[in-house]
Amino acid sequence: MRKAEKMRIVIACIAGALLFTIVSARLVHLHVSKHAEYSRIAAEKNTFRQVIPAKRGLILDRNGDKLAVNLPVHTVFADASHIKDAEALSELIARYLGLKQSEVSQKIGTGGKYLVLKRKVPDETVLKMQAEMSKRNLRGVYTKIDSIRAYPNNSMLGHVLGYLNHERKGVQGIERTMEKHLAGEDGFRYTERDRRGREIVLYRGQEQEAKHGKNIRLTIDMGLQAILEEEIDATYRDLKPHTVNAIMVDPKTGEILAMASRPCFDPNKPGSSDPETMKNRSIIDMVEPGSTFKIVVAAGALNEGKVDEKSSIFCENGRFFYAGRTLKDLHGHGHMNVHDILVKSSNIGCAKMALMMGGEKFHEYVRRFGFGERLGIDLPGEIPGLVHPPSRWDKLTITRMPMGHSVAVTPLQITMGMSVIANGGDLMAPQIVKSVESQDGAVERQQPKVVREVIPEKTAHFISNALSGVTQTGGTATFARVNGFNVAGKTGTAQKVSEKGGYAPGKYVVSFVGYMPAEDPRFVCLVMVDDAQISSGLNYGGLVAAPIFSRIAERSARHLDLVPTQPAIALQPDPITALFDAEEATR
Amino acid sequence: MNPALQPANPQTSNPIQAANLVKFVALAILLGAIGLAYVFVKNQQFVLAEQIRKTERQIRDVQSRNEVLVAKVTELSSRPMLQKRVSEKFIAVVAITGDKIARLTPPATAVADGVMRTAFNSESAQ
Incomplete structure (x- = not known):
């Protein structure tokens, strides 16, 4: 072989080796050095994070009735890059979704990959639409499953349940306070799509299952809630008050059995509701409680030994001049014991008991009954009310506060305060959530909680006996009686505080808070009517609120199957019902 | 001259070594079979994955339809609805x-x- 030939072979070999070395080097560069970068680009192109939505937990009443459920709906969207026959597709979509065809065509024409056509489309519509698309071989429109919250009882219990915002976060009621339990946690899955956008199951990567929300079982009994709502609805319709509140509580456990306010709203349509109607007035409204507050001073004075069961207090024949002002009773009374002071609802008798106790001690009992503090109910927005310390009182406060003036409390506080008497002296924490139940059946029960012992059982029983007298002949709330049962309670009539200061003439907040059966109370119920459109002569707690209590208690006794313990008596129709019956007859 | 070093006579000797050929053919068949099996298994995986996807979709549809029905039953058996039916005399208490x-x-x-x-x-x- 000649030298030149050998040289050419060597050069060719070197060139070949060099070429392979370059290609190999490039491959090593791509596979090793650039591995992370190209893997990321490939993953971005094909891999996507698929969200596995968690189901929101249900809200149930104490018997398992569903109060808030999830309704599956779809978000319909188009991927314009997959659409071949835009005209036919837009006609079909517009027909099923109730949109204008021009509107759909315009959206598709923008060429986007995620064009939302309509949200909250019902399941059956989507199924029909997809069937026709498949039949006509049209593609490019997809759906994403979503769900909306539905409240089957409409406005009933709306204030307690609350509602969700557009991000499916609770913004009011139980939906808000129990958000962390109800919401659950969305899962996810990394997976890849083929060129048609379908998931390639084989290439599923990291995956985390969704943690579904827990169900919340409330202490509410929908049977009692329906009774309560029907009665306050009738009151709201007939008496046209500014607001009506009613709360029913189990005094032994603090469980809220029913809670309603008027005006109310439908949580299915929060957007179209007036914000004023969305307030749960049982926990966010402050009112002067009126005479229902007299139980505090009576209990305090008895417990502190300032008076006993036989003590006689001179009630000044209805006019008590103190600190330059005259305190009056509706009817003049002479000497009365504590029992009679409560039965006759003497302002002067209560003022004198407070004077015997002194401001500091009386204030201490007001606070021990739970007034001036948040009771800690699992509902948002609860206010503490307003109880000034004795250092900020004027000379008249000590005679006005015992009859429920110069103090502002929530309807819930009044109900829980009366529960102290009903259960033998303990202030219970109001409980609205009975249990939190996981999807796997685990149940976390919420236990009744005693906040504090306010008064001993003996004092509570004495006050309870006096409160039973309130509904008997000669008491202020005879219309609160229920056939077959011993009812205990207290009326309240307070002039409404004017927005301009002072009291608004002719406007009253009337209430009755009572319990039944008095010997072994199954429920405490408050009815509060704010500014009923009725003559001042009839606008008293004993005439307006007590009959409503009576009707609620009578129907509740049937619902709870309570055993009657008292003989039947002929009950007089209350004057307001008689008034409406007479009006009805003349029409 | 050593006979082993003598060039083979094409007429008296077989240049194809059968034993080696069989080995290579068997190896090729084995590799081919492995390749085909791999393709078959991969294909099966895709088919099964597709079935999983369809089944998951069916389950989701059934669950979603069930939820719709549960919501409807709840609504129809709710107190306001029953009250309405009673007032319309569709049902009697x-x-x-x-x-x-x-x-x-x-x-x-x-x-x-x-x-x-x-x-x-x-x-x-x-």
């Missing part, structure tokens, strides 16, 4: 008379007349 109520614990009667009241529906008894 028949009061249960006291003598039809079976009690685990007999109710205590009232002291004076021994008549059951509250839970006893006097109107329907007449």
